[in-house]
Amino acid sequence: MEFVLVSLLNGITYGMLLFMLSSGLTLIFSMMGVLNFAHASFYMLGAYFAYQVSVILGFWPALLVAPLLVGLCGVLIERYGLRNAHKYGHVAELLFTFGLSFLIEEIVRLVWGKAAVDYRIPEALNGTLFTLFSSNFPIYKGFMMLVSVGMLLALYALLTRTRTGLIVQAALSRPDMVEALGHNVPRIFMLVFGGGVALAALAGVIGGNAFITEPGMAAAVGTIVFVVVVVGGLGSLAGAFVASLLIGIVQTFAVGLNVSITDIAALFGVELQASGAMARLTLTQLAPILPYLFMVAILVFRPRGLMGARES
Template identity: 70%
Template structure:
């Protein structure tokens, strides 16, 4: 029973993590018709920007500011990089975003180095959300699941309540 419950919760938490990664890619392609091969690189950039901001201001400001910074960067790329290419079809967009992906990886490696950076779990989330018998479910996973569900609701409202 305990094993099944935690296996189910771990599967749901990883599924929600994949949802957070894939929902943006799906929305960009379905609504804008853009094949964005740099999408995962923007997520990577967001993680490193959050790492940098959290070292200065802490976890909670980084949680708010990093998506705004990377979202602004994405808007600039769309406006000045992708929009002029859109009239030429998917191949130029694909080549541009593929090259941008390489550029972003190199930029991150120049700024933060080639080795992965250690990012500890914030102390507010570094405890058990609940415990069944002797096994605990971490609070940070529960928080991530909550953020993913809120994101799902926000996307659903955006798609069903707007034109």
Template identity: 50%
Template sequence: MEALALSALNGLSYSLLLFLLASGLTLIFSLLGVLNFAHGGFYMLGAYLAWQSSQWLGFWGGLLLAPLGVAVVATGFEVGVLRRLRSQGHLPELLATFAFGVVLVEAARLLWGSGPVPYAIPASLQGALFALSGVDFPVYRGFVMATALAALALAWLLLWRTRAGLIVQAALTHAPMTSALGHDVRAVQTGVFAVGGALAGLAGAVGGPLLVTEPDMAAQMGALLFAVIIIGGLGSLRGALLGALLVGEVQTLAVAVNGSLADGLQRLGWNAPAAWPASDGILPSLLHLDLARAAPLLPYVMLVGVLALRPQGLTRALSRDDAL
């Protein structure tokens, strides 16, 4: 039981990292109405900028500079490209974000190579935070959880407890009226895009040492990110949180359990699947497939199921509140 609880905590740290990344994309989609396919590239760029900055300023300097650097890149892209395409509809914007994501990945390959870089956990954050049944829970995973929660709490306070946040919400729901009151809606859109990029950069800065820092991380995390927000409900921060928790915990616990569907059916009293050789066809092979091997596939199986049964996402069944 303790081992399962520790795996659930590991899943929670991974889920909060996913939510930190997904929240930025959700903010961008809520205000601009475009799915930012470059968001995985922003995550990758944050990891690389943090690693590169850490060579000169240490880990903490890289952690501060990476979100700022990604925010600058996001601002330049929004002002220079997306703003010019906004009057053309969402399809040109979507294609532009896809192309820019590819540009970011290929630029990373040119600058830092195709292999992983040695972005390691700093000595001050190594070791065990606590132990359950002799198994350690790493300090760094606790740091990832604390960083994600602090960043998201700050974003929530800015959005719901400041005048700037009220303007952002007004621009989301009543853009013409907000503009008529003298507020620059285009500047608000640019600011939100920059904040979304900064959140992705921060996720990359803390996620790089935990996972891996390489160009392919953009595509891997980008695909997973869209599964998260679609499962939860597009444009909903509550949905992003729910989707991140489901995806993170399912993937982590699947690796921890490392059983098969046949094992589960056997525990329930049906022994027939256990007697089927795994090589006798597709169904027996699927029944004997280890969950640990299938873990990367599970979020997308969940995605297909949600799209088939509730295309609007899970949170639409729980609340009809506004997206934010």
């Protein structure tokens, strides 16, 4: 029981962080049709900016300032880079963001050094929120959940209650119509891109000190975010939400279960040779690559993803 509850909490926390990352990516994809390869790089920039700001002003201002700064960077990159690549089609756009992720990582190394920086959790959030049986649940994890739920609500309100949100939503299903209605689509693109990367940066601000702020952090989450978006269904925010939680929880439980491939095969009546390398694999060992297996399976059996409306 303890194990189930603790794993569930861990899974949800991790899933919510994934959602913060993937929501921005989904927004950008639905609006602009481009998968932002550099999305995780903005997550990293968020963490580094927050570290820099927190050194000068403290953590709380950083929580606000860092995402705004990264959002501004995003706006500038869209305006002076991505927009030019847009002329040449989606492949060029994708490759632009691919190159951008290279460059951002190198710039981060140059500015903040090649090793991890000392970005700490603020004192006020350091400690235990509650103890579940014998496991501590840290305050900071509660805070992460709070921020991500807050972001989810704010995003929901923005998309359903404001004019801009309606336009963005309309673009989810009918991008061409929105343009035909005379909206300044390039400007919306620019704002959505800025907003999307700011969301990633917010995830970076609260994830950077919970985990580690170092130049490899973007590469570490980069691909998993794509998995979430693809599993959830390209362009579906709700799908991204469900997929994030699902992947977070499945991965967490898979680590905890002591099941080997031999056991699973036995369930289907297949006897594996105990000496084979395959037979010795456990679910725990596979846990971190389960999402990729999951993605491939989804694409084979339900190409639209869990909740995707459009084919691609």
